[in-house]
Amino acid sequence: MRQLRRRGVEVACFDCDPSQPGFRSVYGSAYHCPDPDEHLVEWTDFMIGLARRMGDRPVLIPASDKFVTAMANRAAALAEHFRFASSTATAQALLATKKRQYEAAARHGLDAPRTAWVSSLEEVAAFAAGARFPCLLKPNHFREWERFPPGHPLRFQKTALADSPVELESQYRLAAEETPQLMVQEVIQGPDTAKLVYLACYAQSGERIGACVLRELRATPPHFGSASVVEPVEDREVNRRCDVFLRAIGYTGICEIELKRDCRDSVPRLIEANPRYSVTADAAPYAGTDLGWLHYLDLIGRKVVPVIPPPRDVRHIVLQRDFACFRSYLREGLTTWRDIIRSYRPPVGFFDFDLRDYRVTARHSIDLLKELIGPSIRRVFPRRNRRPHQGQ
Numbered sequence: 001m002r003q004l005r006r007r008g009v010e011v012a013c014f015d016c017d018p019s020q021p022g023f024r025s026v027y028g029s030a031y032h033c034p035d036p037d038e039h040l041v042e043w044t045d046f047m048i049g050l051a052r053r054m055g056d057r058p059v060l061i062p063a064s065d066k067f068v069t070a071m072a073n074r075a076a077a078l079a080e081h082f083r084f085a086s087s088t089a090t091a092q093a094l095l096a097t098k099k100r101q102y103e104a105a106a107r108h109g110l111d112a113p114r115t116a117w118v119s120s121l122e123e124v125a126a127f128a129a130g131a132r133f134p135c136l137l138k139p140n141h142f143r144e145w146e147r148f149p150p151g152h153p154l155r156f157q158k159t160a161l162a163d164s165p166v167e168l169e170s171q172y173r174l175a176a177e178e179t180p181q182l183m184v185q186e187v188i189q190g191p192d193t194a195k196l197v198y199l200a201c202y203a204q205s206g207e208r209i210g211a212c213v214l215r216e217l218r219a220t221p222p223h224f225g226s227a228s229v230v231e232p233v234e235d236r237e238v239n240r241r242c243d244v245f246l247r248a249i250g251y252t253g254i255c256e257i258e259l260k261r262d263c264r265d266s267v268p269r270l271i272e273a274n275p276r277y278s279v280t281a282d283a284a285p286y287a288g289t290d291l292g293w294l295h296y297l298d299l300i301g302r303k304v305v306p307v308i309p310p311p312r313d314v315r316h317i318v319l320q321r322d323f324a325c326f327r328s329y330l331r332e333g334l335t336t337w338r339d340i341i342r343s344y345r346p347p348v349g350f351f352d353f354d355l356r357d358y359r360v361t362a363r364h365s366i367d368l369l370k371e372l373i374g375p376s377i378r379r380v381f382p383r384r385n386r387r388p389h390q391g392q
Contacts, residue, residue, distance in 0.1 A: 003290060059296050061295060072088055099140050102115055113262075115184070125165065196214065202252045218329055256278045259271055315343055
């Protein structure tokens with residue numbers, strides 16, 4: 001919203017969760033929609049009504065996996081009312097789940113760690129017998145683990161880490177309560193700085209009109225989380241491999257591919273693909289490639305000159321994520337205060353700090369302050385265990 005509004009485009013957002021920051025943003029209107037996972041028909045009716053309200057077939061750009069899936073399932077009904085990527089019902093749908101992502105990667109030569117799909121303890125044990133630990137257990141889509149009840153150790157987690165076959169089977173038992181069909185995978189070895197993010201936009205014609213590669217400096221949580229600090233780098237191999245892969249599946253629109261260069265053989269291997277505008281994609285304009293703007297111009301029929309700039313000396317920071325993880329990096333000896341301070345030196349861009357968007361920034365600032373001083377307060381004033389209620 002922010003990047004397009006700065007270009008003079010009228011923008012609006014929608015979500016089924018009104019706590020999302022877009023509902024407080026000054027950059028455009030926000031609409032509370034039905035949850036497409038639970039009420040797909042009602043969501044489709046809502047979207048058609050929204051298009052009529054905005055007029056002139058507005059451009060539709062997904063920024064959440066939930067809506068990638070919904071758009072893929074209802075592409076035919078939406079096409080009359082919106083402009084969106086022509087491959088939404090095919091290539092985006094192909095990348096909407098981890099199982100299909102890894103199957104597509106295997107077909108088109110994009111390396112991935114040793115992976116299997118399991119649905120029983122026997123299959124978990126068979127994978128573990130020949131695996132190099134540590135290994136990860138993942139749902140086909142992370143939303144599946146959101147359904148766990150409060151207090152469940154895997155609720156809202158993207159992965160579960162196991163250092164041994166026994167631990168892997170234990171994690172599977174926990175997850176199988178809700179999702180018996182899961183992905184099990186060897187960990188790609190190497191530091192977080194070996195993680196790379198390929199961001200690109202492909203025109204309706206299939207031509208690549210914008211791309212950049214970013215290197216991750218820190219993530220939340222460390223090792224297996226989402227990037228909190230990234231910077232542009234030049235990596236021709238990653239650039240080429242990801243470009244070949246997306247062209248092979250006929251991709252159009254914006255895509256993010258996360259990889260990690262394995263320290264054992266230097267091969268970049270797939271972590272996951274996000275067929276949408278992501279949080280990390282907000283770094284692209286600072287790197288010189290405004291993916292949202294390029295995608296918008298292409299969808300309204302404007303001629304776009306491809307933009308693939310050389311790396312810039314800039315860092316992109318998601319403050320809420322970084323404030324949540326920097327202590328862990330210091331505690332594990334993965335970084336120093338000097339490295340942290342250096343990563344904040346200008347030029348720098350922030351995802352969640354914008355003085356013009358004062359309501360969003362104020363809310364985030366309060367959360368950041370709690371994250372920063374909360375541990376110190378808890379050390380000085382530790383919580384006392386309350387006496388159990390003595391009712392019948």
